[in-house]
Amino acid sequence: MSENPDLTNERASGTFETNAMAAVIYGSEKFAQRRREITEAISKIPEFQDSHPLVFMSREEKISEACRKLAVLSNYWNSLIDTSDEEEALHLYREVLGLEGHPLALHETMFIPSLIAQASDEQQEKWLGRAQRREIIGCYAQTEMGHGTNLRALETTATFDISTREFILNSPTITSLKWWPGALGKSANWSIVIANLIIKEHNYGPHPFMVQLRDEKSHEPLPGITVGDIGPKMAFNGADNGFLGFKNYRIPRENMLMRHSKVTSDGSYIKPPHAKIGYSSMVKVRSRMAMDQGLFLASALVIAVRYSAVRRQGYLEDKSREVKVLDYQTQQHRLFPSIARAYAFIFCGFETIRLYDQLLIDVQNGNTSGMADLHALTSGLKSVVTYQTGEGIEQARMACGGHGYSMASYISEIYGVAIGGCTYEGENMVMLLQLARYLVKSIEMIQNGKSRELGPMVAYLAENESEIDLNLGPNEYLKVFEYAARNQTWRATEKFQKLRNSGMSNEEAWNQASVELTRASRLHTRLYIMSTFINHVGSIVDQKVKGVLIDLLNVHVTYEVMDIGIYVQGLLSSNQMDLIRNQLYVSLETIRPNAVSLVDSFQISDMQLRSVLGRRDGNVYENLFKWAKSSPLNKTDVLPSVTQYLKPMMEKSKL
Numbered sequence: 001m002s003e004n005p006d007l008t009n010e011r012a013s014g015t016f017e018t019n020a021m022a023a024v025i026y027g028s029e030k031f032a033q034r035r036r037e038i039t040e041a042i043s044k045i046p047e048f049q050d051s052h053p054l055v056f057m058s059r060e061e062k063i064s065e066a067c068r069k070l071a072v073l074s075n076y077w078n079s080l081i082d083t084s085d086e087e088e089a090l091h092l093y094r095e096v097l098g099l100e101g102h103p104l105a106l107h108e109t110m111f112i113p114s115l116i117a118q119a120s121d122e123q124q125e126k127w128l129g130r131a132q133r134r135e136i137i138g139c140y141a142q143t144e145m146g147h148g149t150n151l152r153a154l155e156t157t158a159t160f161d162i163s164t165r166e167f168i169l170n171s172p173t174i175t176s177l178k179w180w181p182g183a184l185g186k187s188a189n190w191s192i193v194i195a196n197l198i199i200k201e202h203n204y205g206p207h208p209f210m211v212q213l214r215d216e217k218s219h220e221p222l223p224g225i226t227v228g229d230i231g232p233k234m235a236f237n238g239a240d241n242g243f244l245g246f247k248n249y250r251i252p253r254e255n256m257l258m259r260h261s262k263v264t265s266d267g268s269y270i271k272p273p274h275a276k277i278g279y280s281s282m283v284k285v286r287s288r289m290a291m292d293q294g295l296f297l298a299s300a301l302v303i304a305v306r307y308s309a310v311r312r313q314g315y316l317e318d319k320s321r322e323v324k325v326l327d328y329q330t331q332q333h334r335l336f337p338s339i340a341r342a343y344a345f346i347f348c349g350f351e352t353i354r355l356y357d358q359l360l361i362d363v364q365n366g367n368t369s370g371m372a373d374l375h376a377l378t379s380g381l382k383s384v385v386t387y388q389t390g391e392g393i394e395q396a397r398m399a400c401g402g403h404g405y406s407m408a409s410y411i412s413e414i415y416g417v418a419i420g421g422c423t424y425e426g427e428n429m430v431m432l433l434q435l436a437r438y439l440v441k442s443i444e445m446i447q448n449g450k451s452r453e454l455g456p457m458v459a460y461l462a463e464n465e466s467e468i469d470l471n472l473g474p475n476e477y478l479k480v481f482e483y484a485a486r487n488q489t490w491r492a493t494e495k496f497q498k499l500r501n502s503g504m505s506n507e508e509a510w511n512q513a514s515v516e517l518t519r520a521s522r523l524h525t526r527l528y529i530m531s532t533f534i535n536h537v538g539s540i541v542d543q544k545v546k547g548v549l550i551d552l553l554n555v556h557v558t559y560e561v562m563d564i565g566i567y568v569q570g571l572l573s574s575n576q577m578d579l580i581r582n583q584l585y586v587s588l589e590t591i592r593p594n595a596v597s598l599v600d601s602f603q604i605s606d607m608q609l610r611s612v613l614g615r616r617d618g619n620v621y622e623n624l625f626k627w628a629k630s631s632p633l634n635k636t637d638v639l640p641s642v643t644q645y646l647k648p649m650m651e652k653s654k655l
């Protein structure tokens with residue numbers, strides 16, 4: 001069937017090449033090209049197609065479908081991608097497995113990275129190759145039923161038995177059961193388990209251990225292990241998040257991951273070079289989250305923007321033809337700032353992935369000095385991007401009206417998966433407070449006359465306000481944001497200090513200042529996102545692409561400043577606020593002809609989108625009807641439940 005002419009016209013009005021834009025989004029022409037090649041190759045392999053729409057499947061069917069595809073994938077793996085390229089691998093996973101989770105998701109995202117970062121060379125020799133070849137399937141078991149955030153209160157124990165040189169793992173209480181780890185329930189046969197290291201009754205706190213859970217031949221749980229699935233979730237139902245308990249389960253001493261901390265055979269403990277080095281797998285995932293969330297947001301926007309360009313409802317001036325809903329200013333205001341955020345998140349994502357890779361090298365070389373900075377940055381970023389992504393996806397759903405609420409849009413699934421990120425890898429408020437610790441320390445350095453020692457990301461906290469001339473462009477908006485973040489950080493810190501100086505304990509003063517502190521963290525992070533966006537656009541060579549991204553940046557800076565209006569009242573007059581508001585409306589109009597091309601540029605395939613509304617060809621209505629007819633409820637005209645309950649009820653009522 002040919003493309004919907006409304007979309008053809010939209011594409012014709014674009015002022016740039018979507019391939020050129022994709023090269024900017026994905027960091028290089030080479031990778032953008034590789035993505036297209038992988039997508040093209042996959043589309044030719046029929047076994048990769050869903051056997052029927054995932055949204056009509058039960059959990060058991062979804063998991064089985066994911067396993068089926070993984071088995072097929074293992075036959076093609078080496079021919080489809082450069083297996084040493086993580087981004088290619090991720091693209092392949094996204095295309096084939098989608099976003100609902102699968103048995104290898106945690107194997108790839110946490111199990112292998114933990115082995116790389118935490119296992120000694122000998123341990124890597126033993127397990128890393130096996131994991132990379134997928135001879136074993138691993139997961140990352142840290143969270144317990146009773147504790148996820150406060151890692152110091154985890155209850156699982158690994159007690160060193162000097163006589164046998166083994167660790168004995170135990171789950172002493174119900175609340176100590178590991179609870180949530182992805183792929184733990186039914187798929188993984190090995191796990192990195194985080195347990196308290198106990199030697200001669202001294203608790204050295206949480207450490208990582210490599211633990212076999214199931215027999216490698218029968219896949220039956222090993223004696224001493226209780227393991228299973230935790231049940232259905234809001235989303236991610238293609239994944240078997242699990243529970244795990246230990247009863248006097250023994251593992252060799254060599255199974256404690258000993259790249260950094262060590263236990264010798266006589267039970268001596270060797271400290272790591274940094275107390276939090278064992279948390280690196282979490283930092284790794286957090287450093288990926290801006291990118292992943294940017295892509296979730298992008299997916300919802302591809303659907304909403306394409307659909308808005310084919311959905312006609314109501315009239316503007318021309319009463320002879322209904323208007324595309326994308327032409328309403330309210331629709332543009334609902335969608336375009338989120339397009340800008342999706343671009344900004346992806347740009348930040350590339351930056352934090354690069355920073356993590358560098359940190360990994362530094363730490364392997366004994367330099368841990370960058371850990372605190374990256375922890376602070378990724379803590380704030382994961383919190384802000386997950387929250388704003390959730391907001392943006394929900395707006396995209398509403399922008400699709402009634403059909404947005406149907407699973408045919410697939411937006412609800414994207415939403416459910418994306419907002420999981422507000423919780424996993426550290427609950428958002430908790431992570432904002434981690435960043436706040438860093439910001440408060442920075443203010444204390446300024447107060448102690450050590451401004452020169454501040455890192456580049458917080459140097460603005462020591463600066464004075466300057467005059468703002470909004471006509472000068474994005475960098476002036478950055479100054480507005482700096483003002484807001486600086487003011488809020490100082491205010492929150494001073495509140496905390498005042499409470500503490502009044503005699504309150506440090507903890508209680510912190511608690512009573514914590515809402516204000518989280519606000520400071522959000523503003524600081526949004527400033528970082530904006531400045532990364534500005535720097536990125538500044539470096540683009542293709543002038544057509546650059547021109548459109550400057551337009552998109554204008555949407556971003558004006559929208560973001562309007563959104564934090566309350567924090568800039570002392571800086572901007574009401575006339576200046578009006579000016580910004582009007583600039584935003586003008587920016588929405590400017591970007592309108594490029595809206596479809598901007599979302600096309602994400603190059604997210606129909607196979608991955610799984611959305612009837614977001615189809616690239618825009619043929620929504622006929623496919624919506626086809627999709628509804630394929631609902632299992634429509635297999636028969638009269639359901640057994642009608643025959644069994646409703647008919648007798650109606651007949652009884654007639655009497």
Ligand SMILES: CCCCCCCCCC/C=C\CCCCCC(=O)SCCNC(=O)CCNC(=O)[C@H](O)C(C)(C)COP(=O)(O)OP(=O)(O)OC[C@H]1O[C@@H](n2cnc3c(N)ncnc32)[C@H](O)[C@@H]1OP(=O)(O)O
Binds near residue numbers: 151
């Ligand atoms: C390649 C192909 C891949 C294919 C896959 C594709 C599919 C992808 C789909 C994947 C989908 C989903 C994945 C889902 C994964 C989810 C996995 C998880 O959720 S794992 C569990 C995560 N859990 C957490 O994040 C727990 C959160 N809690 C914490 O991180 C910590 O407890 C805490 C930071 C809140 C506090 O730690 P605590 O030990 O109590 O700290 P203290 O108070 O003692 O000290 C604070 C001090 O330490 C510094 N700190 C803390 N963390 C770090 C760190 N990581 N690095 C450096 N420094 C750290 C902190 O800044 C403080 O410093 P001060 O100087 O004292 O201020």
Ligand SMILES: Cc1cc2nc3c(=O)[nH]c(=O)nc-3n(C[C@H](O)[C@H](O)[C@H](O)COP(=O)(O)OP(=O)(O)OC[C@H]3O[C@@H](n4cnc5c(N)ncnc54)[C@H](O)[C@@H]3O)c2cc1C
Binds near residue numbers: 182426
């Ligand atoms: C989809 C998904 C996948 C997951 N995958 C894994 C996995 O593979 N492996 C794994 O180990 N775990 C996994 N988890 C668990 C996840 O990491 C934890 O749920 C998460 O870290 C939050 O911890 P919690 O559940 O203990 O929340 P809680 O800490 O109980 O949070 C409840 C509330 O208390 C607040 N709160 C808690 N502490 C503080 C504080 N100090 N200050 C202020 N407020 C506070 C929080 O902000 C929140 O509002 C997964 C979770 C989900 C949802």
